[in-house]
Amino acid sequence: MRFETLAIHAGGRPDIAFGAVSVPIYQTSTFVFEDVGKTKGYDYSRTANPTRKVLEDTIAQLEGGKAGFAFATGMAAETTVMHLLKAGDHVISVDGVYGGTYRLFQKVLQNFGLEFTFLRMDSRQRIEQAIKHNTRMLWLETPSNPLLNIVDIEMVVDIAKKHNLMTVMDNTFATPYFLRPIEYGVDLVVHSTTKYLNGHCDVVGGAVVTTTDELSERIQFLLNAMGTCASPSDCWLVLRGIETLPVRMRRHEENATTVANYLKGHPAVKRVFYPGLDSHPGHEIAKRQMHGFGGVVSCEIEGGIEATNNFLRKLEVFSLAESLGGVTSLAEHPATMSHASMPKDYKEKIGVTDEIVRLSVGLENIDDLIDDLEQALKS
Numbered sequence: 001m002r003f004e005t006l007a008i009h010a011g012g013r014p015d016i017a018f019g020a021v022s023v024p025i026y027q028t029s030t031f032v033f034e035d036v037g038k039t040k041g042y043d044y045s046r047t048a049n050p051t052r053k054v055l056e057d058t059i060a061q062l063e064g065g066k067a068g069f070a071f072a073t074g075m076a077a078e079t080t081v082m083h084l085l086k087a088g089d090h091v092i093s094v095d096g097v098y099g100g101t102y103r104l105f106q107k108v109l110q111n112f113g114l115e116f117t118f119l120r121m122d123s124r125q126r127i128e129q130a131i132k133h134n135t136r137m138l139w140l141e142t143p144s145n146p147l148l149n150i151v152d153i154e155m156v157v158d159i160a161k162k163h164n165l166m167t168v169m170d171n172t173f174a175t176p177y178f179l180r181p182i183e184y185g186v187d188l189v190v191h192s193t194t195k196y197l198n199g200h201c202d203v204v205g206g207a208v209v210t211t212t213d214e215l216s217e218r219i220q221f222l223l224n225a226m227g228t229c230a231s232p233s234d235c236w237l238v239l240r241g242i243e244t245l246p247v248r249m250r251r252h253e254e255n256a257t258t259v260a261n262y263l264k265g266h267p268a269v270k271r272v273f274y275p276g277l278d279s280h281p282g283h284e285i286a287k288r289q290m291h292g293f294g295g296v297v298s299c300e301i302e303g304g305i306e307a308t309n310n311f312l313r314k315l316e317v318f319s320l321a322e323s324l325g326g327v328t329s330l331a332e333h334p335a336t337m338s339h340a341s342m343p344k345d346y347k348e349k350i351g352v353t354d355e356i357v358r359l360s361v362g363l364e365n366i367d368d369l370i371d372d373l374e375q376a377l378k379s
């Protein structure tokens with residue numbers, strides 16, 4: 001089946017018990033045993049739950065992976081994946097990751113003996129020079145949050161295979177509709193399902209997709225041991241969102257492209273970051289490895305922090321809020337919001353200046369979005 005059909009039918013729908021077309025929410029902590037030592041496939045919802053299973057199978061199929069796992073948040077998914085490692089292991093990560101990922105690595109996992117190097121993954125030589133005897137994992141995020149940096153996945157996977165390293169890719173921004181990292185040889189895919197997969201800003205969730213039986217067993221073990229799983233009702237909300245993912249992503253992209261082109265020509269905007277623009281340094285790679293460029297556009301406002309704050313305050317259709325990927329347009333200030341946990345000098349080093357604004361372009365009428373940007377920029 002093709003992507004659009006899988007988004008609606010994957011995971012064994014309709015349900016086998018009564019033929020419900022909408023996946024039933026098995027809101028239960030525990031399941032009655034048929035006999036001592038004999039279940040109907042489920043015993044306790046931390047370990048596994050039928051609603052969660054439909055979501056897990058759906059995401060796994062959309063990503064083309066072996067198995068899927070649903071978590072309470074994107075950070076719960078990342079935390080679980082990082083427990084595949086042990087104290088003394090070294091991880092190389094792209095430098096411009098989501099602020100919460102940076103915080104988890106630097107401010108939590110370092111205390112447990114993991115070691116991290118952050119770098120711009122745009123050169124084979126730079127990555128290979130950073131590999132040490134204890135390097136175990138390469139962590140990718142492309143397009144990255146908030147500057148939409150692009151990594152050549154094929155190149156990174158080639159290096160990883162040569163050095164026997166595990167590759168993990170955060171595919172939150174592109175979603176499997178625009179990018180399927182497993183087709184390029186990535187070992188594990190992680191998601192914040194809070195974003196496009198859910199698509200309506202009404203849930204927080206995460207997911208992991210594996211590529212081997214060994215990784216599936218390890219992730220299932222960790223999910224159960226650490227208790228990082230998603231609740232049945234949250235899984236249902238993500239499942240419902242996924243059914244419309246293909247149509248939403250196309251419209252997000254259409255609107256984002258118009259917004260990026262509009263901002264590019266505006267005198268109050270210093271720089272625009274969108275991988276769909278010819279001028280974006282990663283445009284050629286993005287064109288080759290993705291089926292679309294996504295719905296997030298970032299830009300740098302002329303006139304310093306005051307002008308930037310003023311722009312954000314004046315927006316009316318775009319709401320000033322964290323998160324992205326929903327039907328509603330959101331604007332945020334990475335330096336003080338999504339990336340606030342990064343030290344100031346690090347933010348400056350990777351280009352997350354006080355004048356950067358991240359726009360999650362929603363599904364409203366594009367003329368209303370442009371009018372809103374126009375009046376806010378004019379101010």
Ligand SMILES: Cc1ncc(COP(=O)(O)O)c(C=O)c1O
Pocket residue numbers: 073074075076098100101141145170172173191192193194204205206323338
């Ligand atoms: C790229 C990316 N990865 C991971 C996360 C973390 O996900 P969550 O907020 O669901 O824990 C986010 C959240 O903004 C994100 O943007």
